[in-house]
Amino acid sequence: MKEVDRRRFMKIAGSSLGIGVLYSAMPSARAKGEAGAFFGELGKKNGEAVTPFTFLQLSDAHVGFDGPPDPLGTKAFERAVEMVNALPQRPDLVLFTGDLTHDTEDKDTHANRMRRFLEISKRMNVPLVKYVPGEHDAGLDAGQMYREFLGESYYSFDHRGVHFIALDNVSRAKPEVGPDQLAWLKKDLARFDKSAPIIVFTHRPLFDLKPEWEWFTSDGDDVMNVLAPYQNVTVLYGHIHRDDEHAVDHVHHYAARSLIFAFPDPEKTAAKKPFPFDKDAPFKNLGIRLVHENFAGKPLVNTVSVQDVELTTREFMGINGINQILRNPSL
Amino acid sequence: MRPKALKIILSALLMITLLGIIITHQVSAEAPRVIEITAKRFAFTPNQITLKKGEPVILRLKSEDVTHGFFMRKLKIDETIEPGKTLDVAVTPDTAGTYTTICDHFCGVNHGSMNMTISVVE
Numbered sequence A: 001m002k003e004v005d006r007r008r009f010m011k012i013a014g015s016s017l018g019i020g021v022l023y024s025a026m027p028s029a030r031a032k033g034e035a036g037a038f039f040g041e042l043g044k045k046n047g048e049a050v051t052p053f054t055f056l057q058l059s060d061a062h063v064g065f066d067g068p069p070d071p072l073g074t075k076a077f078e079r080a081v082e083m084v085n086a087l088p089q090r091p092d093l094v095l096f097t098g099d100l101t102h103d104t105e106d107k108d109t110h111a112n113r114m115r116r117f118l119e120i121s122k123r124m125n126v127p128l129v130k131y132v133p134g135e136h137d138a139g140l141d142a143g144q145m146y147r148e149f150l151g152e153s154y155y156s157f158d159h160r161g162v163h164f165i166a167l168d169n170v171s172r173a174k175p176e177v178g179p180d181q182l183a184w185l186k187k188d189l190a191r192f193d194k195s196a197p198i199i200v201f202t203h204r205p206l207f208d209l210k211p212e213w214e215w216f217t218s219d220g221d222d223v224m225n226v227l228a229p230y231q232n233v234t235v236l237y238g239h240i241h242r243d244d245e246h247a248v249d250h251v252h253h254y255a256a257r258s259l260i261f262a263f264p265d266p267e268k269t270a271a272k273k274p275f276p277f278d279k280d281a282p283f284k285n286l287g288i289r290l291v292h293e294n295f296a297g298k299p300l301v302n303t304v305s306v307q308d309v310e311l312t313t314r315e316f317m318g319i320n321g322i323n324q325i326l327r328n329p330s331l
Numbered sequence B: 001m002r003p004k005a006l007k008i009i010l011s012a013l014l015m016i017t018l019l020g021i022i023i024t025h026q027v028s029a030e031a032p033r034v035i036e037i038t039a040k041r042f043a044f045t046p047n048q049i050t051l052k053k054g055e056p057v058i059l060r061l062k063s064e065d066v067t068h069g070f071f072m073r074k075l076k077i078d079e080t081i082e083p084g085k086t087l088d089v090a091v092t093p094d095t096a097g098t099y100t101t102i103c104d105h106f107c108g109v110n111h112g113s114m115n116m117t118i119s120v121v122e
């Protein structure tokens, strides 16, 4: 497939919908026939066949934060959980890309925020939930408390033939993954064919999105160089509290919205200041993301499509908005 | 000691002192301007400085508490400021503009809002 063609596979819904982000991994109608053989082949290599699936990305809940610009605290997060549970099709898994909690220098309070986060997160009726830390989770103690609750901060796993890699770019003082993790990444990737579908999820962007706002990873180029030989790589991240899509060579980077407050477009604003709270639309610009992996088995083809869904209110619960998702043709 | 010898020694001393003053003065006239910047959780003081395009300056960085970062990609500044040390950073900006410079070494709960502005004028 040519460069131009793969753009057509990118289906990013407008920002008018509702909650977070859903991704899906399935062969598109057009690619199904050709893809079949490839899925089988890849299944032999990964020990698991690639089959279509949809998953979710949630990000930046900042449990414990309740000041301006979001006096509602965990309400948006809880609403997101409601909306996830109301999805017509249960997603395979949820990736949570950091800033689960908001930081505080009182360790007990921070641990309580983590417990509260998990309590809400576990209400999700989803078989698998995976996490990476954000700097608000891990900055103060180099990730120690995070690891006590959730285990290693970087790791990988395979799901239906797709290789998922969790990267931690927040546990060191600088915004970086560091040499140990880079070495681990090289080793982790070694067993994969260059055409294997790979989804990386992390907190900060792995490219220079807006260094002046600390929207970058200082050794992000090193990470991307390790990933460069792989032809089907997608990066999902959070941190910037707004949805964003960015392509570098054949790799697509997607940022998810937050569940607490939103930042404006850095190209149109001088100061890093969140949007103020709007009591008539308390969840404006907050959301979840549906992700579809439309894996076609072709090199250099971006087969992941994302759909950002804005949170709806309806007294913070119910199924309002889900019908909108159902009506969306890109799902 | 005879008064004449004393006179010679004194005038020699005076000459050396004067020469010293002249030399020191010349050196400082050519040396770049030094601007002191102090980092303390979660602010830089001053939080705005103005430089002239093409003018070499020394930014003299200090921390009053913990380790901080001092980072501005476009000015090629990427420093770590450790407490108890003074760090001189030579900068000659070549493009006018407003440069938000951040602490990029995690320093606590409001680390994310620790920044200052370097304005570069023509």
Ligand SMILES: [Cu+2]
Pocket: B041, B042, B067, B068, B069, B103, B104, B105, B106, B107, B111, B114
């Ligand atoms: Cu700092």
